[in-house]
Amino acid sequence: MSSPYRIPFNKPGLTGQEWRYVSQTIADGHISGDGAFTRKCHAFLERHFGARKALLTTSCTHALEMSALLLGIQKDDEVIFPPFTFVSTVNAFVLRGARPVFADIRPDTLNLNENLIEAAITPRTRAIVPVHYAGVGCEMDRILEIAGRHGLAIVEDNAHGLFAKYRGRPLGVFGALAAQSFHETKNVTCGEGGALIVNDERYAERAEIIREKGTNRSRFLRGEVDKYSWIGIGSSYLPSDLLAAFLFAQLEAWERIQAQRRRIWERYSEGLREWAGRFGAGTPYVPPHCEQPYHMFYLRLPSLDVRQALIQHLKSNGILSVSHYLPLHLSDMGLRFGGRPGDCPVCENVADRLLRLPFYNDLQEDEQHSVIETVKSFTPARSAE
């Protein structure tokens, strides 16, 4: 189904090689998991992250579920999360019986506020899961220091942050484990897909086993054992090589994709700076020690009403803009875990006021010009009535 909007919020970008690589897997007769293209994607990611191991998964959600299994999360263990994130960040751990503990976000980067983590730690706390919102790095120096002092594991939800850096190092290298997403809405995609980045050697072998139905099939395929068998618990978390082929076409073109996205981000930033100042709208903040991946461009409007009116104004001009996460501590599940309004005031406030503008690799300059001019033509008093 094509979008009813002249300018949709998202469109998957193609690099041109996807069909060729997908056809190649069909011609070669290997379309199940862990074929030649999966190996190419693993090599790319292991090089990029300098990681002990990178494993493609069927989604970022599944990479997070693998993380919870690898950490041995059990009933009533506590895990600390920001409330301003996608459901999967938290659900993956709750599936294992964890109790989510939410610490509010920073008002500038919208990332987990490192200064609120220690107050959330109890004797039951096992892990901290920072989410690099919009791919802008969390304060990892501080988070690592706190985790080290309390003996807690770190799992980075780096769904937004592929190709971003914190103090010169790629996001995704700081946690024992990190989860990537290749969902259609992310910078690099295969429709549905993800990866688990294993930085801590201790998890490397068991990660392979969990991903391959609890067997040592990966070792068997490398010729390290002469048959494979059931070693421990696991599931099926590996994608078909058809998807890996599609993904490799995108990874290979990462510099072009990132350059396109950088131009789009900078055009929004420049095109809306003066208007935002006059209007009292916030724009993304990137600390000087962070390199962002140009994943999204958002505005922080003065109120919920103004945000909704601007979404309507853009819609009536054929442009789809969208809000983002609802505070997880106030979701039905969050309330069951004891969440209350006022627990995370920064998140609650931002969630009402944030609006994301159309952002995709081949958003054309004239389309973007139209988005910018339409935002600038918005008069809230009239539209809000």
Ligand SMILES: *Cc1c(COP(=O)(O)O)cnc(C)c1O
């Ligand atoms: C997209 C996203 C996910 C989930 O990714 P899937 O690949 O769709 O499972 C998890 N966390 C964050 C922060 C995301 O943006």
